[in-house]
Amino acid sequence: MTTETSAEITDPSLAREAEPLVQRLVADRAAGKLAEQDPTLWGPEAEREASVRLSWTTLHETSRGLVAEIDALRAELREEGLSRIVLAGMGGSSLAPEVITATAGTALVVLDTTDPAQVRDALEGELERTVVVVSSKSGTTVETDSHRRVFERAFSEEGLDPARRMIVVTDPGSPLQTLGEESGYRKVFTADPNVGGRYSALSAFGLVPAGLAGADIAGLLDDAESTFPSLRADDESNPAIRLAAALSAAHQSGAEKVVLADSGSGVVGFADWAEQLIAESTGKSGIGLLPVPVENVAAPGFATAGGDATPVAIGPPTDNAAVSTYGSLGGLMLLWEFATALAGRLLGINPFDQPDVEAAKQAARGLLDGPAGGPVATPATVDGSIEVHAEGDWLSAGVGTVTEALRALVSAAPATGYLAVQAYLDRIDDASITVLRPELARRTGLQTTFGWGPRFLHSTGQYHKGGHQNGVFLQVTGAVEEDMEVPGRPYTLSGLQRAQALGDGQVLAQRNRPVLRLHLTDRTTGLVELVKAVQDLRTAG
CATH class of the missing domain: 3.40.50.10490 (Glucose-6-phosphate isomerase like protein; domain 1)
Structure with a gap:
């Protein structure tokens, strides 16, 4: 595969919808102005922030x-x-x-x-x-x-x-x-x-x-430098302009989810990096692009993308993808940075702030500053090794099993909403929980994301609070066998982890988003039981 960095819109319908936006960006000289670090591109309200956030365009030199x-x-x-x-x-x-x-x-x-x-x-x-x-x-x-x-x-x-x-x-x-x-x-x-x-x-x-x-x-840096001239060009062939126009046109037509899958790029884990870039940059003011990294181009959510999602291949074009981006790692990083900033202009948002990130941090600090261990949460029910907790009053009384609670959570999602799985666990030893993403996507028909907590709080956490308010949230926490003190601080690591989960759940609930927290009293057994509960859900369609 060529190392030349490119973006190709392979869906004819999306290409037609994107064309007016391509022409607008070219006429506005938006790419050239971005390369010149012009802070006025995103309007007067964003200018102050943008004026101190644009040095990334020349990092390949500096x-x-x-x-x-x-x-x-x-x-x-x-x-x-x-x-x-x-x-x-x-x-x-x-x-x-x-x-x-x-x-x-x-x-x-x-x-x-x-x-x-x-x-x-x-x-x-x-x-x-x-x-x-x-x-x-x-x-x-x-x-x-x-x-x-x-x-x-x-x-x-x-x-x-x-x-x-x-x-x-x-x-x-x-x-x-x-x-x-x-x-x-x-x-x-x-x-x-x-x-x-x-x-x-x-x-x-x-x-x-x-x-x-x-x-x-x-x-x-060499790869980024070789890509830069094509990204600053104010013409229709600029891959950043084409990618930004495609994503923005899809958003205008109701496809605010961007499903990312590797199609043989040679880059490992690119979607996880792009996830933060896209979500934090665009997810605000009740709009934005929700990145959904998936396992491969045949995965549920990508191969089955509906009208609310745009499947994007990282690598060569595939039959299932509407857009593909490919090239070297340095070139791809710069391409997506340029495209995300240009998409911010088309969406009418400031791509450089993150106004909703601090809320979860403040809630976590409040819990840490409270009584040792924080408030005692009473589960709505206990099913085997899993405690069922719900933030807010969306879960009906009488729910007795994890499967029933999951079914209620999915039912609370709008038809074009999404399900976010948030695992506050060990992403090495508890890695088997990642099977939940494709299983839930397959069985619910919802676009489904997976994030490790608190890692995602510095990434998609902004979108969850500031983007389209059509998500439902599944938190998974687990008992800790051996805690660890944080020297010089009045809390332990597990206390911090718990405060982060509960704090974020509180903030989401304040925005009227359904939050289901499943606490594994025994991680090994609980994970097995959770997978079984998901498998008991009816397959969508």
């Missing part, structure tokens, strides 16, 4: 100086036997490095969880050769700060110097920069502050952990 610095640090670490890289980061600080290293086939341990078991697994992986990259744009991300504290204590207990094993990536002037410098951390990288987190793949946030893990970051 990040070049980082390559030698990262390579030198990696060589220095290797000389000291420090070859295991653990990344503590959330959202834009973790998603890009994960797809870069996965595609390159290099090892990177990504910690974007508050599950004690998953954090403990990371601690038990040869600490003597471990370096931790603490990555946070704000420098105050609670999950990342917790990871830092846990690893500092673990290093100290093993007689290892924590400072020599800590590397920081943050914005200039953040509390994390100050802490890193005052604590004598091995290296503190400050990123360009005029780049938002979800557009930061080619900045220090993406390049430092990926480069230290051994990925070819110079090649990544």
